[in-house]
Amino acid sequence: MEISLIINGHVFEFKPGQTILEVAEAHDIQIPTLCHLKGLTPTGSCRICVVEVERARSLMAACCTPAAPGMDVKTESARVVSARKTILELLLASGNHNCGLPGSESGSWSDFQLRVQSEDGASELCPAWGDCRLQDLAFRYQVKANRFSNIPSPYLPEMKNPLIVRDFSRCILCGRCVQACNEVQVNRAISFGYRGKDTKIVASGDGPLFQSECVFCGECIQACPTGALVEKKARYAWRPADTEKIRTTCPYCGVGCQQWLHVRNGRIVKVTGVENAQPNRGRLCVKGRFGYDFIYSEDRLKTPLVREENGTFREASWDEALYLVANRFKQIIADHGPDALAGVSCARSINEDSYNMQKLFRAVIKTNNIDHCART
Amino acid sequence: MTNSFNEFDKAKMFLVIGSNMTEAHPVAATFVKNAVLNGAELILVDPRKHRLADFATLHAQIRVGSDIAFLNSLMHVLIAEDLYDKKFVNSCTIGFKELTETVQAYSPEMATGICGVEPELIRTIARRLAAVKPCMLCYTLGITEHTCGRNNVVSTANLQMLLGNMGVECGGVNPLRGQNNVQGACDMGALPNVFPGYQKVGDLTAMAKFEKAWNVDRLPGKNGLMIPQMMDGLVSGAVKGFYIFGENLANTEPDIRKVEHELASAEFLVCQDIFQNETTRFAHVILPAAAWSENDGTFTNSERRVSRVRTASPPPGEAKPNWWIFKQIAKRMGQEWESDSAREIWDNELSELAPSLHGIKYARLEGNGLQWPCPTEDHEGTCFLHKDGAFTCGLGQFLPVEWTPPAEVPDADYPFVLSTGRRLTHYHTRTQTGRCEGLNDLLGEETADISLADAGTMGIQQGELIRVKSRRGEVLVKANVTREVPSGMVWMAFHFREACANWLTNPAFDPITLTAEYKACAVAIEKIEN
Ligand code: SF4
Ligand code: SF4
Ligand code: FES
Numbered sequence: 001m002e003i004s005l006i007i008n009g010h011v012f013e014f015k016p017g018q019t020i021l022e023v024a025e026a027h028d029i030q031i032p033t034l035c036h037l038k039g040l041t042p043t044g045s046c047r048i049c050v051v052e053v054e055r056a057r058s059l060m061a062a063c064c065t066p067a068a069p070g071m072d073v074k075t076e077s078a079r080v081v082s083a084r085k086t087i088l089e090l091l092l093a094s095g096n097h098n099c100g101l102p103g104s105e106s107g108s109w110s111d112f113q114l115r116v117q118s119e120d121g122a123s124e125l126c127p128a129w130g131d132c133r134l135q136d137l138a139f140r141y142q143v144k145a146n147r148f149s150n151i152p153s154p155y156l157p158e159m160k161n162p163l164i165v166r167d168f169s170r171c172i173l174c175g176r177c178v179q180a181c182n183e184v185q186v187n188r189a190i191s192f193g194y195r196g197k198d199t200k201i202v203a204s205g206d207g208p209l210f211q212s213e214c215v216f217c218g219e220c221i222q223a224c225p226t227g228a229l230v231e232k233k234a235r236y237a238w239r240p241a242d243t244e245k246i247r248t249t250c251p252y253c254g255v256g257c258q259q260w261l262h263v264r265n266g267r268i269v270k271v272t273g274v275e276n277a278q279p280n281r282g283r284l285c286v287k288g289r290f291g292y293d294f295i296y297s298e299d300r301l302k303t304p305l306v307r308e309e310n311g312t313f314r315e316a317s318w319d320e321a322l323y324l325v326a327n328r329f330k331q332i333i334a335d336h337g338p339d340a341l342a343g344v345s346c347a348r349s350i351n352e353d354s355y356n357m358q359k360l361f362r363a364v365i366k367t368n369n370i371d372h373c374a375r376t
Numbered sequence: 377m378t379n380s381f382n383e384f385d386k387a388k389m390f391l392v393i394g395s396n397m398t399e400a401h402p403v404a405a406t407f408v409k410n411a412v413l414n415g416a417e418l419i420l421v422d423p424r425k426h427r428l429a430d431f432a433t434l435h436a437q438i439r440v441g442s443d444i445a446f447l448n449s450l451m452h453v454l455i456a457e458d459l460y461d462k463k464f465v466n467s468c469t470i471g472f473k474e475l476t477e478t479v480q481a482y483s484p485e486m487a488t489g490i491c492g493v494e495p496e497l498i499r500t501i502a503r504r505l506a507a508v509k510p511c512m513l514c515y516t517l518g519i520t521e522h523t524c525g526r527n528n529v530v531s532t533a534n535l536q537m538l539l540g541n542m543g544v545e546c547g548g549v550n551p552l553r554g555q556n557n558v559q560g561a562c563d564m565g566a567l568p569n570v571f572p573g574y575q576k577v578g579d580l581t582a583m584a585k586f587e588k589a590w591n592v593d594r595l596p597g598k599n600g601l602m603i604p605q606m607m608d609g610l611v612s613g614a615v616k617g618f619y620i621f622g623e624n625l626a627n628t629e630p631d632i633r634k635v636e637h638e639l640a641s642a643e644f645l646v647c648q649d650i651f652q653n654e655t656t657r658f659a660h661v662i663l664p665a666a667a668w669s670e671n672d673g674t675f676t677n678s679e680r681r682v683s684r685v686r687t688a689s690p691p692p693g694e695a696k697p698n699w700w701i702f703k704q705i706a707k708r709m710g711q712e713w714e715s716d717s718a719r720e721i722w723d724n725e726l727s728e729l730a731p732s733l734h735g736i737k738y739a740r741l742e743g744n745g746l747q748w749p750c751p752t753e754d755h756e757g758t759c760f761l762h763k764d765g766a767f768t769c770g771l772g773q774f775l776p777v778e779w780t781p782p783a784e785v786p787d788a789d790y791p792f793v794l795s796t797g798r799r800l801t802h803y804h805t806r807t808q809t810g811r812c813e814g815l816n817d818l819l820g821e822e823t824a825d826i827s828l829a830d831a832g833t834m835g836i837q838q839g840e841l842i843r844v845k846s847r848r849g850e851v852l853v854k855a856n857v858t859r860e861v862p863s864g865m866v867w868m869a870f871h872f873r874e875a876c877a878n879w880l881t882n883p884a885f886d887p888i889t890l891t892a893e894y895k896a897c898a899v900a901i902e903k904i905e906n
Contacts, residue, residue: 162814162815163815163818183410184406185406185409186409210817210818215398215800216801216818232814233814246688248669248685249684250556251668251669251808252556252803253401253402253552253553254552254554254555254677254678255401255402255403255404255552255678256675256677256678256679256681258744261686263688267689268669268688268689277743278381278382278745279381279382279403279679280381283406285402285800286800286801286815287402287800287802287803287809287815288403290814290815291812291815292812293811294667294807294810294811294812295650295667295668297651297811299651299811300650300651300664300695301652301662301665301695302664302692302693303693303694304662304663305662306660306661306662307659307660307661313662318694318696318704321661321663322701322704322705322708325646325663326705326708328617328644328660329617329705329709330709332616332617338596339596339600339614340614340615340616341616341619342600342606342617342619343619343620344603344620344623344625345564345621346561346622346623346698347554347555347557347558347560347561348555348556348668349557349561349673349698350557350560350671350673350675350685350698350699351560351563351673351674351676351722352673352674352721352722352726353621353702354557354560354566355564355721355726356702356703356721357566357619357698357702359706359713360702360705362586362595363595363711364592364705364709364710366594366595367600368568368599368600369568370565370566370600371567372558372567372603372623373558
């Protein structure tokens with residue numbers, strides 16, 4: 001049996017159980033969302049995804065309304081657009097959303113900007129500028145930020161954690177981080193706390209993250225649609241406009257998570273999980289997300305080193321070092337045979353390195369004394 | 377792994393043994409937790425009540441090193457109560473009779489004396505495993521890092537064959553590999569007994585094939601040395617020159633004092649690395665290498681998935697890709713190798729030589745990579761192995777094994793068991809994670825994890841400095857009093873040189889794999905009186 005509905009005048013078939021949002025997305029019709037986290041039960045809290053359904057009295061949230069046969073849906077009608085505008089205006093007024101949105105004709109804009117920047121301890125726009133769904137939607141719907149007066153957040157930003165900055169003044173209470181923590185990574189560290197205008201995302205006992213169950217996987221940052229959760233190391237070091245994204249594989253454990261390296265001016269400035277990729281489907285752990293900057297350590301070996309008679313190391317050219325190794329190896333082979341040489345390869349390095357090392361031992365040195373820590 | 381990570385959240389039953397997944401393979405653990413939230417059962421077999429225990433339906437808190445007794449007892453119950461998969465056993469396996477004879481002795485009442493798990497719990501677990509199928513069995517180093525490591529592995533396979541859980545989606549025997557490219561380094565033949573693609577050293581056809589490909593004559597036909605034998609050889613003089621690529625053996629091998637003596641005995645030691653570390657102190661030449669994101673290449677994860685690694689920034693100073701360094705040494709020893717990039721090495725050489733990788737080429741690795749076996753370029757890769765009971769060497773063979781105790785067990789002088797492993801925030805000897813801003817703030821020092829009961833008896837406070845000593849050495853370390861470990865056990869990691877567990881661990885090895893018994897040795901703990 002075929003079942004179908006109408007979206008913006010087009011007829012689409014769907015499977016029972018699909019939401020309006022899912023049917024629309026399957027046909028490349030974009031309905032904006034904020035609180036909805038793909039794959040999880042919709043909470044329907046932000047209502048930005050509302051659509052107009054013929055004969056329904058009120059607008060319906062597309063992310064949690066099941067598609068029904070014969071439904072006639074409009075995703076960008078005048079009523080829908082006006083409702084979305086109001087939602088966005090309220091959200092923008094609810095915190096330090098200083099991304100330089102249009103409509104700042106009143107004189108208080110610069111006062112606002114100055115207050116926010118002093119709270120941020122920075123002379124920049126929001127650290128999520130350019131990577132914020134709220135900002136994107138405000139632009140898309142040409143929302144002016146001055147219809148409602150700004151209500152400063154009752155909570156100070158939490159700067160004292162390693163790795164993660166929690167800025168409650170930019171939190172729109174969408175709940176994505178709570179779902180990411182409880183339903184995706186299942187670390188159960190954060191939840192909604194308090195009520196009404198005091199509502200806040202809290203870790204256990206409303207303490208800082210580092211004193212809670214939090215394991216700093218950073219899934220919440222990746223889920224946050226605004227600048228409320230940001231990587232401490234990437235804060236102001238990163239803007240998407242001049243950043244290149246390079247896909248790679250995590251260098252730590254054997255899961256092999258797929259990562260985006262965000263590279264700015266030739267430096268990795270942050271790492272995120274590749275959504276929908278195998279095997280990790282966007283997820284990373286603390287090492288995968290935050291364990292990248294060792295490559296820029298001043299301690300890196302930069303030239304070959306050769307040990308002197310007195311035991312200290314001196315710098316050497318590649319040519320000198322390579323000849324030294326080759327000649328000593330040849331000498332050892334001549335004196336004691338190839339089996340007097342042995343090598344240990346690296347289980348952290350790329351396949352091609354291990355291949356070449358075993359080839360060096362087998363084909364050149366002529367021994368099978370090649371191993372790696374396969375068993376640890 | 378015979379199966380894949382993307383089967384985890386569809387699975388209905390897990391048996392996780394010797395794997396602290398939430399810390400060692402955190403993202404894999406998230407999929408197990410998702411499955412549990414969706415109603416899957418999780419049976420945890422582990423001496424420690426680590427974080428995964430919060431999600432376990434049943435937790436068999438076995439004694440360290442008693443895995444075989446426990447697993448044999450499960451099989452005893454499955455056979456005694458006629459709960460095993462007869463169809464699979466009859467059509468896909470051999471050796472059932474021998475297995476039956478061996479596990480006969482391991483009644484739950486007998487096994488409880490070894491593993492400490494109540495007979496009723498053993499029976500319940502066996503019955504649950506028979507009731508909910510298939511089951512994904514996952515293990516990590518808690519299985520392999522024992523003097524009976526190989527037998528532990530064999531036992532897990534015996535159990536899964538007996539349950540008929542092989543060759544099916546959401547089943548299988550799934551070792552989560554510790555390091556990102558352990559699987560790959562094995563596949564590449566960085567092992568003393570196999571060429572790339574597990575073609576045996578000494579096999580005349582394989583030798584001829586590689587001689588031709590590498591344009592050399594008379595490749596050596598006898599198996600080489602494994603790491604512990606190499607280390608012994610440094611002292612005995614059998615090994616004169618030693619080449620260590622990217623390993624900090626001075627901290628990672630058991631019994632640091634012994635290891636350092638061995639390294640110091642090397643007549644000529646080459647270290648190729650990205651940092652100076654405790655091992656490079658003994659080197660005669662140190663070669664600076666490009667790191668992870670300074671290379672193009674591939675890693676192969678636990679589920680045999682080959683994924684791309686890409687360059688984000690150039691290496692510092694004159695550091696060079698490792699493959700380049702090996703090529704240059706070969707050249708100075710008289711061999712010119714043609715391939716001049718990781719891609720050329722893969723596409724033109726190793727994928728041509730290893731049949732299971734034959735269909736994998738860089739051009740095919742743009743997205744999610746490919747899982748081997750992938751024999752041809754139109755093959756889509758393999759999610760799970762032994763489909764429909766087809767084992768590589770014909771029928772699956774039961775290899776019955778007897779339980780043996782760890783090489784060193786607690787006694788009057790050293791009354792505690794020390795078991796070791798990794799913690800979430802750091803990786804191995806911290807050469808990398810220790811240099812990442814923020815990670816040391818999360819975990820800045822080693823601790824010795826001890827039980828509330830033992831802390832109580834000995835009057836040790838949380839965070840108090842204690843002495844932990846074994847027959848090989850001693851460390852001063854802060855006590856971490858925790859519910860995770862049972863009484864009689866001390867648990868430590870090897871991330872920090874100062875209180876590295878490997879000052880204490882026992883260099884006793886599995887006789888076949890030569891894996892060290894990192895998971896069990898005897899120690900004493902002492903309060904420091906002041
Ligand atoms: S912190 Fe971010 S993800 Fe969490 S509720 Fe606030 S806006 Fe949403
Ligand atoms: S992100 Fe974490 S779980 Fe994933 S591969 Fe890296 S270390 Fe392993
Ligand atoms: S996205 Fe639908 S209610 Fe928030």
